[in-house]
Amino acid sequence: MPEPTTTLSRRTLLGAGLASFCTPAFAEMRDGTHFAIADLVRGAPEAIGRPLRIVLPAGSAANLVPVARQFTDLTGIDVELDPAGVHDVASNVLIAHLEEVHRYDFALPATYDIPDLVAAGALVPMDDIELPGRVPPSAAAIYSEGDSFDGKHYGYQTDGDTYLVFLNRNILEDRAIADGYEDAYGARFAAPESWGEFDRQVAYVSSSPGDAFGALLPRAPGYVEWEFWLRFLAKGVWPFSPEFRPQIAGDAGVEALEDMLALSPFLAPDASSHRGLSGNWQSFQTLPIYMTFGWGGAQKLMNQPGKPLHGRLSHAVIPGGDGPNTPAALPCFNWGWSYSVVSRTEMPAVAKAFALFAVSSSVSTDAVRQADGFFDPFRDEHYRDPDIRAIYGDAFLETHRASLANAIPDLYIADRGAFFSTLGMWLRLVLDGVVPPAEGLTRVSQQWELLTDRLDRAKQAERWLSLRRKFPDRVAANLRDLVA
Template identity: 30%
Template sequence: MPFRVLGPDDPALAALEDACRAHPEWETSLTIVPWAEYRDTLMQTLTAPTAPYEAVFVPGHVWVPELADAGLLAPLDPLFDRLPQLVDSYRPDDILPPLARESRFAGAQYMLPFFSDGHLVFFRPDEAIPDPGEGVPLIGPTEIARLAARAHRPPTCYGLALKAHPSEILLDWLPYLWAEGGDVLDEDGRPAFAGPAGVRALEAYCALRPYCPPDTDQFGNGEIAAWLQHGRVGVAASWGGQAAAIMLAPHAAGAAAYRVGTYPQPWNGTWGIAVPANLPPAVQEGVLAVLLQAAGPETDRAVTRAAGSPVRRSSYTPAELERYPWLRAQYEMVHRARTLPVHPRVGAFLGALYAAVHDAFTGKARPGEALARAEAQVRGVLAEG
């Protein structure tokens, strides 16, 4: 039977599309939905009487706990038991361990990792950055501010661009929160972002705005990529999954203008392919049989070329590290990265935190006030859970 895969508008999915096109016998096609519409389309799929798509892309630790806890995703382990040869050829041990962990919740696996989106920092070469030798430059918030001030020559070149769109700003801010010793939730699952560390981090983040283009509060992936491609910004953070577009685009400044590092504590989210629970078991097994073949090592190397953020050890060979100028930083980022709390209610309260950070950044509220308001909302959501 034909299989349909639902995914967001991300360059990495071109690798899966090409693999399916090269194997018509799989009878598998992709439906790509704009990011702004993706969550709604996904939830309609997972809550329908029978899912209209046989596989869906989900962002690991961000949504898997919520969706798995609600019984909306099929655990894959029982299906793996019925497909042992395909599992062996898929080579699950080749998946980088930090990314493999994101595919699991409460002891069960719910997705096949496909690409990651974690923080890489693109910056103009500067002798003031300590030379890491064979290592990867680690660019903390203090270095961001210094590099931005050094490069700021508007309108020819702005010192910094921040991915501060209302739908992006929280993740852009997290490395600043962690650098101050703050976190989203503490070890007891209580809000931990509105204390002195969180306020300091948000004040420091807001203080960077004078180095940015005036409309940086509306910048998402596309805008950050464009400013880097044209060499019009001194330093900017974007996702590893955008690195190929930034560094390899025809006529782009790319590798000639920038080096690539990461934060000491970057954020990373791993996108993978999951199977809806609201499908017959035979259909679940059939689509997983295709996905195990489609998401193998060859496709992962294609993810590097299409997006920049492969998930397998075998994609980080010395030859690949030499070929792609961001790949060492991507590997370092994966092993340094932190995540959002693995909690079924995270998806229900993140909106309040996004809004608070954006309100502070745009001057609608003071950082302490904005975070205190978000803290009250988050406590309410957690109490309902």
């Protein structure tokens, strides 16, 4: 077990992020790389008389429209956008692949779906696609861990989805609540830096005079898994051993799930609904709620002029553990969208060129500027753009970049979808009172073992160890394996 590192506070993390943000290394101006990329495929014979077809989440259509328009203007190649539901992009790609039809050339799946699409043979490695010329070098995305799988490159990250705590300043700055909390606990009422402090503040706000709720957390299937995952990591334990044996059913996992149960009475009633995050964000704007979780999309939605919480939000990285030898903060990346080329495409070079074009400095900045689209900053120059700064606000961007640059990766393993859906199903059964925490987590572990036995355990363990090495040092040094 590595020696624990010096405690990393939220303030230290933000200071480091802001320092990087202001250094000359990040002073690169928007370049003209997209012109050179467009030149490579202008007049490509495989694109004559047919469009480049892209399946994408409907919420990112606003981001893609200016990208597609510029690509067509510079190459003469039409681009056809096919919007799908936020959870349907990967399944649409997979169905088309299994039906052996050429429905799409290109896709914008959630980054965490790439491993499952690769396993199905539905994506082409970018490195296997040759372009008719050299692409000028360009700065990479701040976070790109999810774009590769099993040593091959399958996507280009285009959305900086780092998970953050959102705080309603109307409640955070309420002197009666703040003074009462400080009297009760001898601690300042400020953005929580540990899960224990988070839970204590939520319970206090919900129990205070008035109608305020402490939090509205996304606990519907598909989202509840992340809360447990982060609470578990905050206990200082790796979720899998180096041999890829589950470690969530021990004391740390049971404690994390018991903490979630104990908090449930203090949450706003929509927490367990099936509306997903966007519905929760709508409630967060209209009800007196202290905290929620979200990404940059929530900031875009709630910081619009005329919205109830415009200019009234504070933000924090995901809190860490309460005791020694636990991570002090858990900045994480847990969604994102990655430009990927589908295996049934009839114009792979054009599709790859579009991906490179879309993530280039100038074009990607235009995409992120679209206030109605999903995409959030993912390159350093995005954080300096005046229009983007006006949309998000400088305080949010400071927290966002610090979290993105220090983020732990999502669970990029084979059958990731099956692993997380199993976890989500049993978490809901526990939170609904059907089974106790220890039994629910034991069932998850058993089903995870069955899933692994169906796969190649040695290969899955290799993937997991590779992923562990990508955890930030300050987090990894405070995670341990359980001794059997």
